[in-house]
Amino acid sequence: MADQIRPVAAGREIVAYGGSVGAYAAMYFGGILDARILALAPRNRLHPLCNAMPGRLQHHEHLSEIPIYSHRPVVFFDPKQPKDARLVNRWVRAAYPDAHIRVGHNVIGGLATSVHLGTIASGFFCGTVPPAIQIWDQTSPHWYAGESNRAEQKGDLETALNHLTEGAKIAPTIPILE
Structure with missing residues (x-):
């Protein structure tokens, strides 16, 4: 190639x-x-x-x-x-x-x-190195969806549900699961 x-x-x-x-x-x-x-x-x-x-x-x-x-x-x-x-x-x-x-x-x-x-x-x-960035934090429903997914993978369903609930409070009308 x-x-x-x-x-x-x-x-x-x-x-x-x-x-x-x-x-x-x-x-x-x-x-x-x-x-x-x-x-x-x-x-x-x-x-x-x-x-x-x-x-x-x-x-x-x-x-x-x-x-x-x-x-x-x-x-x-x-x-x-x-x-x-x-x-x-x-x-x-x-x-x-x-x-x-x-x-x-x-x-x-x-x-x-x-x-x-x-x-x-x-x-x-253009030749510059991108800076470190924070994409999502606890103000984003996507952050809660990610935390929920990780908790579910560990078998902690209560924590997973709590994260989804918190994410839904921030953005109740948009899909937050990937």
Whole structure:
């Protein structure tokens, strides 16, 4: 792939960006192309760090096994999402210990529904490193939906219901579950 892109991109700066599996691909192929990388919640359900069955991944398992690019990637992820946290902490940081890591709850949805995504993307494309941001806090029904989901996953249904109830008090007429 890199051999096909290099002649077309000769003399140009390459930027790789994406969300979820697109962010994973940006991290994976961006190094090969020496691109600047903006990755929003990188994840690949076939990767062993995302609890995939062994042998399903058809490329290098470790990011550090492929060419590392000269720029520091910018990575946004939700540390409360175990699969995202494992992939960033064990896969991205192993290859790029100096990466610009930014965290926040429900990062892709939060950025997409706020004014932050356009500002972050355009700033990144112009060469600036996005600042750390807080997408949702306890004034947002989305924050309560995320907390409810985490409580439910732990089997704490009472806490899950309490979070949903609090979120509904803030915004009783919009859907808050993803």
